[in-house]
Amino acid sequence: MIKPLNLRGRTITANSNSAKASTAAFAGRGAYWFLHTFLKGGSSLPGKIASRIDPDVLAHLGRDYDVIVVTGTNGKTLTTNLIVKVLKQKYNEILTNPTGSNMMQGIITAFLAQPKSGKGRGIAVLEVDEANVAPVAKYLHPKAFVLTNIFRDQMDRYGEFYTTYQKILDGINLAPDALVIANGDAPIFSSREFKNPVRYFGFESHSTEDLMAPPNTDGVLCPVCSHILHYHDITYSNLGDFFCPNCGFKRPELTNQVTQVNELTPTHSTFAIDQHPYTIQIGGMYNIYNALAAYAVGEAFEVSPDEVAKAFAYDEKVFGRQEVVHVGDKAVTLVLVKNPVGLNEVLDMISHQDKPFALATLLNANYADGIDTSWIWDGNFEEFVAGNHATSYLAGGERYQDIAYRFKVAGVPEDELQIIPDLGDVIKAIPEFKEDQVYLLATYTAILQLRKKLADEGYIKAGF
Structure with missing residues (x-):
């Protein structure tokens, strides 16, 4: 029997001076009101203003919340969104940062934007950038940390993923009583012993095969002895039922696991967790991991499997995570991409589309x-193009030359490739595609820029 997580949190003493913190919160909320009333945006500036007045304002704002930190390379935004939906089945006062603004200023803004309404303690489910886990933990003393995965990503910011993991550990070490809910299929997360209580989630495996990951896969050296890891099962990249034939390091025992995958399409996935059947209205094996993480949090917070099913049944697309925008008579699916592993999973997902489609990529x-x-050179574009999955291509964004050249090297015929740097012109070109379905892959700032132009032209509402 798993002992439920105790939600009766200890009282957190804010480090900031009360009057100073109150002034900072008042100024930040005023800035938020002005920006959202008149400019239809502002996900980090209010937090910047408040923290300028009181650098410790986050401790004041978060003093009445039990905090869940969601971090990792891929999947933070959707996992956070699913956790919020799951916990809303049982709890009323839940705060989150829905825009994906996951650094300190954005997190402060989330508290400014959602003043606490009731008595007692609320729950804050926060997507947190890996490098910001320690600063957030310093002020908010989390009840739980949810670790999705770690892959090579933005090496100019993070370096190798061992460096990224150390940044996360630095935050976890500040809250030794917090529950760690980690992806057990990721070798790095069980490579060091936690002081914290820990639960692992992953995909069930009954295989006795001896497999090795493809040669260009990151993170397949044993984190204990540096021997090449082997696998009984691989879900994708370096995730799976791993073991080291040299030192004996292996996947930890799983508390929660995907016990069956029934259907994977570009628009939905059907599967079972701990024998309970679920469907989510979003495609990709990687998104089943996000649902699994949310389920694990739900169990820790005493949400029943039936309540989890109700939460998963709610079909609301998250910003840039397979949200569909109609431009003319074309259905445009927006997908955020930012690193090789995520890109390859998206390419694999859309390759299952059974109707002709166009692929646009904004870099x-x-x-x-x-x-x-x-990182775009580690994308499996050659395999994708050779499979004739897309029938038209478009390259755009500020680095349009890079992605256009990548398409050409991958074998995209010149007569199937449009090169359109300006995002306004991209929107104008979409109705001219011969295909009804367009998958539009874009990096973070490209999606922000595109959505603003779509809002200006009336295709979507302004904001998030």
Whole structure:
């Protein structure tokens, strides 16, 4: 029997001066009201203003919340969204940062935007950038950390993924009583012993095969002895039922697991967790992991499997995560891509589309995207193009030349490739595609820019 997580949190003493913190919160909320009333945006500036007045304002804002930190390379936004839906089945006062603004200023803004309404303690489910886990933990003393995965990502910011993991551990070490809910299929998450209580989730495996990951896969060296890891099963990339034939390091015992995958399409997935059947209205094996993480949090917070099913049945697309926008008579599916593993999973997902479709890719290289675009060369574009999955291609964004050249090297015929740098012109070109379905892959700032232009032209509502 798993002992339920105790939600009766200890009282957190804010470090900031009460009057100073109150002034900072008042100024930040005023800025938020102005920006959202008149400019239809502002997911980080209010937090920046508040923290300028009181650098410790987050401790004041979060003092009445039990905090769940969701972090990792891929899947943070959707996992956070699913956790919120799951916990809303049982709890009323839940705060989150729905825009995906996951650094300190954005997290402060989330608290400014959602003042606490009731008495007692609320729950804050926060998507947190890996490098910001320690600062957030310092002020908010989390009740739980949810670890999705770690892959090579924005190396100009993080370096190798062992460095990224250390940033996360630095935050977890500040809250030794917090529950860690981690992806057990990721070797790195069980490579060091936690002081914290820990539960692992993953995919059930009954295989006795001896497999090895493809040669270009990151993270397949044993984190204990540096021997090449072997697998009984691989779900994707370096995730799976791993073991080291040299030192004996192996996947930990799983508390929660996907016990069956029944159907995978570009628009939905049907599967079972701990023998309970579920459907989510979003495609991709990687998104089943996100649902599994949300289920694991739900169990820890005493949400029943039936209540989880109700939460998963709610079909609401998250910003940039397979949201569909209709431009003319074309259905445009927006998908955020930012690193090789995520890109390859998206390419695999859309390759299951059974009708002709166009593939547009918008590449930016700003700070929030990662300024190094070399990661596109690790995408499986050659395999995708050779499979004749897409029938038209478009390259755009600030680094349109990079992605256009990548398409050409992958074998996209020149007469099937449009090169359109300007995003306004991209929107104008979409109705001219011969296909009814367009998958539009874009980096973070490219999606922000595109959505603003779509809002300006009336295709979507402004904001998020």
